[in-house]
Amino acid sequence: MEPMTEEERNNILQSSPIGTFALMAAVVGGMVIAWLFLYYGVFLPRG
């Protein structure tokens, strides 16, 4: 692997963490779906 230039390094440090946004969105979305499944699929049918 070629060594990183100073410009590339600065670009990384200044860039938005888009991977983190995507991961957090997936986790929060997954939690909402799981909560809705538990509420409508398990809790309410039990009466």
Next chain:
Amino acid sequence: MNDAAERKLALSHLWVAFAAFIVACFMGEYQVLERSGLIPALESPTVYFASVSTHGVLMAFVLTTFFIMGFGYTIASTSLKQPIWNKPLAWGAFWLALFGVVLAAIPLLTGKASVLYTFYPPIVAHAAFYIGATLLVVGSWIWCTIMLVMFTQWKKANPGQNVPLAMFATAANAMLWLWASAGVALEVLFQLIPFSLGWVDDIDPGLARTLFAWTLHPIVYFWLIPAYTAFYVFVPKQAGGFLFSDEMARMAFIVLAVFALPIGFHHLYMDPEQAKGWKLLHGVGTFVVALPTLVTGFTVIASLEIAGRLRGGKGLFGWIGTLPWTNSMVLSVILSLLMLIFGGFGGIVNASYAMNAMIHNTAWVPGHFHLIFAGTTVIMYFAVAYYLWPILVRKPLFSKSMALLQLWTWFIGMSILTTPWHVLGLLGQPRRISTVVYNNLLTLSWKPYELMMILGGMILLGSACLLIYNLVKTQLSPYSETFTEEIEYAEPIHKVGVLPGYLNNLLFWNKVIAVLMAISFGFPILQFFFMNTFGSSAWGY
């Protein structure tokens, strides 16, 4: 670390913590075996509840308190670059807390304190248990005092400068614990000790449960904050990057310390002694305290993303593969966050006012708190131990590959243990039972899950033994003069300017806590002293 005296102080605390941990692990495996009924010779409710009580106390009170104290001393001396204030007092706190543990252990191990780690009245333990627990807490209060004195002294000596993030988090945790432990202290001093000594004939379980709820939720954050501290101040550096935001980290610690306190009634959703309006208020607060965890997740993952990209990672998720997975701190945080996702989901279900009824007092609850505490939190205690031990003993870690194996097996074992535990809760298995003495289709459906839990427990026990073996071998290995490693704190990406007072001081937040506690606990506690009890003793006096 500054000198040998500081290292000895921290190491002594950490050894007590991990000694308690390994004893408790053996008890945990016995408990899943006993509960499954697989080995009839093991079945004994008396031994089981003595074991569960000791396991809970060792894990929740001894491992945590001693670890947090030892970790705090290390953070204070290395981040502030000054010796521990009043070391004789610090040693006094250590011996007092240790004496308290021994005093409490006697009734626990002889079956005279089988009251579980929540010790809810009217079940009552031998007075030595409560007095021992009190001494442990008093020892921790001295630690809190030392942390806050050092925090204040440093600020006076360095006017206009920002307190290092690690020390800010540690001081916030000390402040949190002083507030949090006041509830259980009132319960123990004014209700349980007099009741256990026979000074009073009656006890009000409603008041006791209310006071315990004061402590029961923030104590979780007292345990968790050192793990989050490691997330913020060690992980980014170990991953080869920078902390995404120092200010967001401080804000997260403040919100944790402030909003962890006035929310304990989500433990009382099913209790009759508090009105539903108070429960709803605390329930809303419970969701507020989820925010700093989301902020922490974001900040730590963003820090890892920067590190992964600096190591050549490309694309939306390509940076994950380039992270140093063979670094025990980095591996731990990844596994910790994975367990936090599933444990956090369980917590949201617990906090949901209506849905709580479905899982209340079922096996789901211990499944949840094992995943959050023994998973998310304790795996970071391991990571900190692997990081600090070589620095404290001035010798390299005995085996890095063994440490990685231990972390993976802890994660796998915890997943195998807690997943069926949650399912058992949904299948209706109550918590706090030792054996099922009847057979029907419902209880038979629990069997496969209980057998899985035995396997999970065995993996965890093996993993715990690996940890202790590695630490002992590190300690006993020959002294290395060439060992020069020091603690390295992560730097933020952007240099932090002069912070506003509310991000660099705790006085304002103390006042906020006082107001919130008065609102959320004032009337709910006072009502016990004024309500008409129709001829029965009001609260024991």
